Amino acid sequence: MPMTLKDEGPKVRVLFTGAVTFAENNEFRNLLKELRRRELSSCLFDLSELEMIDSAGLGMFLIAKEQADASGWKLSVEGATGHVQDMLKLTKLLELINQ
Amino acid sequence: MKLGLQPKSVIAEELAESLHSARILVVDDLSVMCKMIGLTLKKGGYTNVSFAYDGNEALEAIAVDMPDLVILDINMPRLNGYEVCRKLRSQPETAHLPILVQSAAETDAERVKVFEAGGTDFVSKPINLPEMLARVSMHLGNKFLIKSLSSFRERLQSELRLARDMQVELLPATNDIWRIQKKYSVTIDSFYRASSELGGDLWGFVEVSDTQLGVYLIDVVGHGVAAALNTFRVQALMTRLKALASDPSAFMTALNSALVDIFPTGQYATMFYGVLDTDADTLTWCGGAAPRPYLMTPGDSQQIQTIDTRGVPIGISRKPGYANLVTPFVKNQLLFAYSDVLLETPDIVGEILGEEGLRQLVQQVNSRAKCGQVLQETLRSFFEKTKSDLKDDLTAVSIFRSSEGIAFPALPDLENEQILIVSDGAMICSALTALKDDAFDAIHASDMDDVGRYLTDDSLVLSTVIFDLSVSGDHLDRWIKFILGHAHLALLPIVAVRDMSDSMNLGHLYNSGVTKVVEVNVKIAGLRRVLKTFARDHKLMINLKRDVEWRATGSQQISEGEFRFQSRAEAYDLARKLGTVTSDPVRVAIGLTELLVNAIEHGCFQIGASEKSRLIDQDRLDEELNVRHMRPEFRDRFATVKYTRGYDFIEFIITDPGEGFDYENQQSAFQNSSAAASGRGLMMADQLFTSLAYSGKGNIVIARIAFDGIQIT
Numbered sequence: 001m002p003m004t005l006k007d008e009g010p011k012v013r014v015l016f017t018g019a020v021t022f023a024e025n026n027e028f029r030n031l032l033k034e035l036r037r038r039e040l041s042s043c044l045f046d047l048s049e050l051e052m053i054d055s056a057g058l059g060m061f062l063i064a065k066e067q068a069d070a071s072g073w074k075l076s077v078e079g080a081t082g083h084v085q086d087m088l089k090l091t092k093l094l095e096l097i098n099q
Numbered sequence: 100m101k102l103g104l105q106p107k108s109v110i111a112e113e114l115a116e117s118l119h120s121a122r123i124l125v126v127d128d129l130s131v132m133c134k135m136i137g138l139t140l141k142k143g144g145y146t147n148v149s150f151a152y153d154g155n156e157a158l159e160a161i162a163v164d165m166p167d168l169v170i171l172d173i174n175m176p177r178l179n180g181y182e183v184c185r186k187l188r189s190q191p192e193t194a195h196l197p198i199l200v201q202s203a204a205e206t207d208a209e210r211v212k213v214f215e216a217g218g219t220d221f222v223s224k225p226i227n228l229p230e231m232l233a234r235v236s237m238h239l240g241n242k243f244l245i246k247s248l249s250s251f252r253e254r255l256q257s258e259l260r261l262a263r264d265m266q267v268e269l270l271p272a273t274n275d276i277w278r279i280q281k282k283y284s285v286t287i288d289s290f291y292r293a294s295s296e297l298g299g300d301l302w303g304f305v306e307v308s309d310t311q312l313g314v315y316l317i318d319v320v321g322h323g324v325a326a327a328l329n330t331f332r333v334q335a336l337m338t339r340l341k342a343l344a345s346d347p348s349a350f351m352t353a354l355n356s357a358l359v360d361i362f363p364t365g366q367y368a369t370m371f372y373g374v375l376d377t378d379a380d381t382l383t384w385c386g387g388a389a390p391r392p393y394l395m396t397p398g399d400s401q402q403i404q405t406i407d408t409r410g411v412p413i414g415i416s417r418k419p420g421y422a423n424l425v426t427p428f429v430k431n432q433l434l435f436a437y438s439d440v441l442l443e444t445p446d447i448v449g450e451i452l453g454e455e456g457l458r459q460l461v462q463q464v465n466s467r468a469k470c471g472q473v474l475q476e477t478l479r480s481f482f483e484k485t486k487s488d489l490k491d492d493l494t495a496v497s498i499f500r501s502s503e504g505i506a507f508p509a510l511p512d513l514e515n516e517q518i519l520i521v522s523d524g525a526m527i528c529s530a531l532t533a534l535k536d537d538a539f540d541a542i543h544a545s546d547m548d549d550v551g552r553y554l555t556d557d558s559l560v561l562s563t564v565i566f567d568l569s570v571s572g573d574h575l576d577r578w579i580k581f582i583l584g585h586a587h588l589a590l591l592p593i594v595a596v597r598d599m600s601d602s603m604n605l606g607h608l609y610n611s612g613v614t615k616v617v618e619v620n621v622k623i624a625g626l627r628r629v630l631k632t633f634a635r636d637h638k639l640m641i642n643l644k645r646d647v648e649w650r651a652t653g654s655q656q657i658s659e660g661e662f663r664f665q666s667r668a669e670a671y672d673l674a675r676k677l678g679t680v681t682s683d684p685v686r687v688a689i690g691l692t693e694l695l696v697n698a699i700e701h702g703c704f705q706i707g708a709s710e711k712s713r714l715i716d717q718d719r720l721d722e723e724l725n726v727r728h729m730r731p732e733f734r735d736r737f738a739t740v741k742y743t744r745g746y747d748f749i750e751f752i753i754t755d756p757g758e759g760f761d762y763e764n765q766q767s768a769f770q771n772s773s774a775a776a777s778g779r780g781l782m783m784a785d786q787l788f789t790s791l792a793y794s795g796k797g798n799i800v801i802a803r804i805a806f807d808g809i810q811i812t
Contacts, residue, residue, distance in 0.1 A: 049761075055320040059365030062415060066364045086454075092390040092411045 048079030154178025248333030522567030702755020759797030
């Protein structure tokens with residue numbers, strides 16, 4: 001998946017590349033653990049280089065949203081294109097996550 | 100090695116117990132060695148040790164009482180250790196028996212020789228007794244753990260199969276589908292294949308009212324036991340929401356509310372729920388991110404309509420905001436819904452169909468589709484291109500609003516049906532020109548070489564063969580055998596034209612495989628009617644064959660059971676479904692079709708042999724069947740087929756409500772006159788099944804297929 005974290009103080013930016021699927025489950029959980037460690041005010045998931053997402057991947061974003069709400073930081077998802085954008089539109093999850 | 104089932108200490112205990120009762124065979128020609136090894140093993144806790152003093156004795160002892168491990172000396176007279184090893188490895192029962200070879204094995208070449216002969220491990224010479232004990236213990240331990248793991252796996256497999264059977268039980272039953280078809284004047288086609296793991300697909304109907312039919316497709320994300328368990332939960336919740344079923348958004352909102360609390364974060368299901376209103380001619384629906392269904396008019400080249408299913412999947416949000424959408428759904432239109440496996444399974448070159456690909460495929464299929472065979476043709480194409488295992492369950496459902504009532508299976512259109520006429524007589528030549536019309540094209544063969552050529556021409560799709568007996572009488576048997584013996588010709592109707600004065604025995608003709616005998620002075624119009632019936636039947640069977648071929652490769656959809664059926668349409672449907680659960684689907688489907696249709700025609704509607712023959716002559720068989728179906732004295736009559744599986748056989752028992760016949764007093768049950776008209780069909784059934792027998796008063800048929808111990812999955 002490689003997810004690269006860019007620190008901008010309390011604002012963090014995560015760049016996703018490749019795919020977010022069931023196979024990337026562990027990596028995603030580690031990312032969430034890492035985010036939990038920090039004192040975040042907001043986190044941006046940059047999906048501009050993400051090519052593929054499956055139902056498990058969408059599930060992981062929902063878990064991230066839950067963690068954001070619980071820990072009091074703002075999650076925003078941006079830059080989705082192609083197939084990933086289609087999936088987010090079909091499931092109306094973009095609005096839900098960015099609320 | 101962790102099994103993950105029991106705590107380590109329990110495994111260790113079990114291990115210890117089985118190790119010490121393990122049977123060890125020690126083979127050595129020196130009795131002093133045997134004594135020493137025996138004593139050491141005893142000290143190590145092994146109580147079950149036996150001895151053999153040469154190779155032959157060893158092989159005998161192993162044949163009588165299989166040991167768990169063998170300690171084998173190499174240098175023995177008569178039969179040495181290498182030979183014993185090789186012998187043991189060549190037999191399946193001892194192919195994996197742990198053999199510890201006593202060998203000096205000082206050089207690499209010697210070691211290789213031991214392994215090549217099949218030895219599992221060395222015990223060094225001069226013998227190092229503690230080392231030997233350690234190796235014995237290790238090899239026995241491995242064996243035990245492997246066996247434990249295998250039986251755990253076997254149990255898991257059978258539990259998974261049970262769980263999958265339970266999941267299949269949730270899907271609509273055949274009898275319910277037939278009832279719904281009649282009630283709403285629709286033709287329903289469906290297909291479900293579970294993936295190799297347990298999946299989360301669920302689909303079904305809701306009979307909202309006499310004029311409203313609901314259909315839902317749900318895909319619970321994830322695999323395995325968790326997803327499967329969730330399908331049971333969702334099903335249970337839905338049955339409680341029946342009161343809301345006329346309003347898709349209300350239904351889904353309520354279902355969603357219940358699931359949000361049950362599903363953990365990240366767990367959800369995509370859903371489509373639509374209600375067909377046959378009075379208002381509308382489809383009202385609500386979507387939760389399900390793959391987009393299509394609405395179309397089969398046979399039309401217009402753009403197919405994509406149904407918008409944008410919406411939050413169920414189980415995620417407390418405020419999903421579901422809303423109803425409406426679109427016209429009129430007679431002659433078809434709704435096709437499916438699970439996303441259709442979009443996402445890669446083909447041989449690794450490409451997936453994707454939404455655009457599927458839409459184009461369905462568009463193409465639809466423009467060619469006759470009588471709504473959209474699902475069939477789409478899936479056939481899909482399976483042709485994707486040879487891989489399905490990653491997820493495949494569900495597909497089509498609802499076709501037929502304007503003439505139930506059209507399944509649709510009576511095929513006849514166009515350019517090729518009739519092969521074998522004759523050199525004058526009468527036939529004029530028949531050739533007379534027969535040619537929109538439906539038929541006649542091909543003439545006047546000598547026997549021609550016949551062979553036409554029958555083996557792959558580019559020719561024959562509809563019927565007509566033999567003029569005055570020309571081909573002597574060769575008839577041979578040609579019939581040829582036709583019946585070739586899979587692609589075996590279903591071909593055979594008509595024999597004879598002179599009234601001909602002495603050839605009718606019974607003999609029918610028994611050898613002729614479908615129908617006509618007199619030489621038959622009017623062309625009459626012949627054409629007969630040919631039309633046969634041509635349509637033949638096409639139906641060819642379609643059945645193709646249909647069964649692609650539906651059959653996969654897991655079963657019906658477990659043992661008893662099924663009622665009341666019409667020819669239901670007979671065909673059932674024959675197809677039952678055919679697909681056996682490992683010889685085409686054979687069973689075709690054989691069963693004959694038996695089930697016979698049960699309807701003779702048993703339920705009491706159409707006797709001569710009457711059937713007459714109706715065929717007038718091309719009125721279908722019409723008469725439809726009429727009888729509606730008469731009060733026949734309407735409630737039904738036949739049943741009971742299907743049971745044994746380890747190496749499948750059995751179908753077909754019972755019809757007819758009067759039967761005196762089968763015990765016939766030479767062979769199939770030579771009796773009531774079978775004559777269906778002679779060819781029953782003859783085929785006779786050939787297709789391993790055994791066919793009558794029972795009761797002749798209204799019960801027992802058809803069996805025996806396998807050579809091959810288990811049917």
